[in-house]
Amino acid sequence: MGIEPGRLQFSWISSAESTKFVEVVTQVTNAIRALGPNPDFTKKLAEVA
Amino acid sequence: MLSYAEKIREIAGRLLASGAVNMVIGFRQGTIPMMNEPHFAKNPAEAAKLVWDSHCGINLANYLTDRKEKIGIVAKGCDSRNIVTHIIENKIKREQLVVIGVPCQGMVDKRKIALKCPGEITAVIETETQVTATGNGFSQSFDKKDVLQHNCSLCIHRNPVIHDELVAAPVEEQKGIDRYADVRAVEAMSPEQRWKYFEDLLSPCVRCYACRNACPLCYCPTCFVDESRPQWVGKGQDPSDVRTFHFLRAYHCAGRCTDCGSCERSCPVGINMRVFTKKLEKDCLDLFGWEAGLSLDVRPPLDVYRPSDPNDFIK
Structure with a gap:
């Protein structure tokens, strides 16, 4: 689709794996923060003259 | 014929x-x-x-x-x-x-x-191998295979x-056909090039949904684009909504599309949205050895589990 690599991540976490869940969420959040916002996904407001 | x-x-x-x-x-x-x-x-x-x-x-x-x-x-x-x-x-x-x-x-x-005729075509006649288009002041023949x-x-x-x-x-079935040259060309692009490519591809889309209506796979009583509670996707011409529609429409056809070309044929502005469904078709063939609609006895890959299913994406 043209999303930069790293912005989309998949993981498989069982409902019993709470520590893995925390680890993955922390790691993904940090990775995405480092990438910064993606302006391609924001809708532009209609331009008013 | x-x-x-x-x-x-x-x-x-x-x-x-x-x-x-x-x-x-x-x-x-x-x-x-x-x-x-x-x-x-x-x-x-x-x-x-x-x-x-x-x-x-x-x-x-x-x-x-x-x-x-x-x-x-x-x-x-x-x-x-x-x-x-x-x-x-x-x-x-x-x-x-x-x-x-x-x-x-x-x-x-x-x-x-x-595109190859100089004016409006008013009549078309065909033989086994040729089609002839005629209109006001012109008559042109084409080989069907071209x-x-x-x-x-x-x-x-x-x-x-x-x-x-x-x-x-x-x-006789066609042999030695390279079905996925166009998909490989898109796969080889960098993310930025690909973003640009899809933006150009989808820019003429008027959201008429002809591609969805012509498709035999699209039979949901209420399509996700028509839902208003909740509204999954915006209804306007914003590029991100147009893109969401096309990608989700394609994903709903994963493992089911037969590349019949009805979507592209029905499009009033001539968008080749088959590049999306073809990518999914290629993935199904590569990952599951699956081609849709060939047998009544085999369940599609997305509704059966097989121990050999690829699972490299699990981290």
């Missing part, structure tokens, strides 16, 4: 007269050249209007969804694969159908012909996979 029409009319007339079916779905002459329209014949007299030529590109499996009566249906290779998909997905029962199989030699792309729909030129399942009647002997 031009003799097919006579045979189709004969079979349809026979089925309707004997009461074996309540309706035969086929094609009749459209109101403008190269645009044959679906025809629903309910008695032998109406069956006489059935035609067959190189402009029967619409996928007739689209008209089978949830029908209750007995139906005779004219089916090319791709139509028959979508009929199989419909049966597997419980949208119609095999016992309700009499499939009139048509060994197909590909459908002609009306845009390719229109003006085939892109999906037809790459087709490797021209003969119907299921049929009760066959209008002619099976045609």
Whole structure:
């Protein structure tokens, strides 16, 4: 689709794996923060003259 | 192939007269050249209007969804694969159908012909190998194989996979076709190039949903784009909404699309949205060895678990 690599991540976490869940969420959040916002996904407001 | 029409009319007339079916779905002459329209014949007299030529590109499996009566249906290779998909997905029962199989030699792309003609085409006649388009002050002939729909030129399942009647002997299947050159070209792009490529591809889209309506796979009672509570996707022309529509539409066809080309054919602005469904088709073939609609006995890869399923994505 043209999303930069790293912005989309998949993981498989069982409902019993709470520590893995925390680890993955922390790691993904940090990775995405480092990438910064993606302006391609924001809708532009209609331009008013 | 031009003799097919006579045979189709004969079979349809026979089925309707004997009461074996309540309706035969086929094609009749459209109101403008190269645009044959679906025809629903309910008695032998109406069956006489059935035609067959190189402009029967619409996928007739689209008209089978949830029908209750007995139906005779004219089916090319791709139509028959979508009929199989419909049966597997419980949208119609095999016992309700009499499939009139048509060994197909590909459908002609009306845009390719229109682009090469200097004015409006008012009549088109065809022989076994050629089509001739005439209009005000011009008459041009084309070899059929040069003006085939892109999906037809790459087709490797021209003969119907299921049929009760066959209008002619099976045609030879195309061999040694590289079906996915265009998908590989997109795969080879960098993310930025790909973003730009899809932006250009989708920029003319007017959100008319013709691609969805022409597709036999799109039969949800309420499509996600029409839902308003919740509203999954914006309804305007914003590029992110257009993109969301096209990607989600394609994903709903994963493992089901037969590349019949109805979506591209029906698009009023000529977007080749088949690049999306073809990528999914290629992935299904690479990952699961699956081609949609070839057998009534095998469940599609997305609704069965096999120990050999690829799972490298799990981290």
